Amino acid sequence: MSTAAPATPTWQRVTQHRLFWPVVALVALFVANTIANPGFLSLRLQDGHLFGALINLLRGGSPLLLIALGMTLVIATRGIDLSVGAVVAISGAVALSFIASSSDPSSVTTVLVAIGIALALSLVLGVWNGFLVSVVGIQPIIATLVLMTAGRGVAMLITGGQITTVNSAPFKTLGSGFWLGLPVAVFVAGGVFALVAFLTRRTALGMLIESVGINPEASRLAGVKSRSIIWTVYAVCGLFAGLGGLIISSNVMAADANNAGLFIELDAILAVVIGGTSLSGGKFSLAGTLVGVLIIQTLTVTVTMLGISPSVTPLFKAIVVIAVCLAQSPKIRDAVAARRRRAARTSQAAEVAA
Known part of the structure; x- marks a missing residue:
């Protein structure tokens, strides 16, 4: 008579979840910031608006979240988009030049x-x-590298090689305004996140994207229009990057073609990877991307708060990314699981011998 396999303990199921280690890293950052600055988690109400380090974190992370959402969909199809930083610069340059x-x-x-x-x-x-x-069939990293290289030149042409500044209260509202006590940028990013989550998890779109990422040829033979799916996710990624660029330029009320969105494509990719989405395509996690964005943004805030030079920030990002990725590595997980099984067998053998 066969016996049922013992149920996996709850704590083990929790620790094996793909978001466990990213959440642990985020909580550790919050704890470290609270120790360094006891008022880190405090909020204050002033003129009907909420202020505090957490609000600054959410507002500052809104553009990155928008870009990382588009990047998540692209990476899920085995792609990559290195041009989002250039699109950020172009979007801000166009909007401010027109205004x-x-x-x-x-x-x-x-x-x-x-x-x-x-x-x-x-x-x-x-x-x-x-x-x-x-359509053309160029490798994603090469195809988007073209726009990444030329995009900032386009932005420079639009602004005439100068930093374009404006004084427009309606435009400033997008990046610095408040609504119902919270920054408008947070509502914009949250609304887009909710829309993407609904379309990918409550409709067949998410399954189609994952199927294209797992095996594009098999998906095509099964009747999935993989070309249309891939085309769509890149279009959406560009749109979200443009929206993020508007928030960034609105926050400073200036369009700087050289520095706007500089290296933000790397932060977006890091956020997606930290969140558990594989660069090889397939399954993706929007919640993981959100956690990854919060980790990246919290690191940036932490470095600023501790008075460390911003040039050192990439080092801290690299340390956290390596730690989280190692914790999520299938080989390391398998090794830990094997060690636990050996320990359990040893314990059972000792009990039988006793």
Whole structure:
């Protein structure tokens, strides 16, 4: 008579979850910041708005979350998009140049038109990347490297090689405004996150994206339009990068073609990897991406709060990424599980001998 396998302990199921170690890393960062600054978790209400380090963290991480969401979908299809930083610069340059050249920069209509043009151009750039990858068949890293290299030059042409600044209250609201006590940028990023989560987890879209990432040829033979899926995720990634660029430029009210979104593509990729999404495609985790973004942003805030030079920030990011990735490594997990099984067998043998 066969006996049922013993149930896996709850603690073991928790520790084996893909988000366990990223969440542990995030909690450890929060604890370290609270020890260094006891007021880190405190919030204060001023003029009907919430202020504090956590609010700054959420607002500062909103553009990265938008870009990382698009990157998650692209990576799920076995792709990569290195051009999102350039799209950030182009989006901000287009919007601020249009507002600066208008007769009424403070007009809501002017700002809405500027945002619309910037997002439309960002979408077109994403479609271009998708065309190169899905239709022409160029490797994603090469296809997006083209725009990454040329994009900032395009932004420089748009701004005339100068840092474009504007004074527009409606546009400033996007990056620095508040609504219902919270930053508008948080609502924008949260709304996009909820929409993407609904479309990928409550419809068949998420399954189709994962199937393309696992085996594009098999998906095509099964009737999945893999070319359309890949084209779509690159277009969406470009659109989200453009929206993130608008928030970044709105926060400083300036378009700096050289520095806007610089290396943000690397932060987005790190956030996705920390969140447990494999670079080989297939299964992806939006919740993991959110945790990864919070880890990256908390590291940035921590370095600033401790008075450490920002140039050292990449070192801290590398340490955390290596630690989390090692903890998530299948080989290390298997080794730990094997060690636990050996310990359990030894314990059972000792009990029988006694």
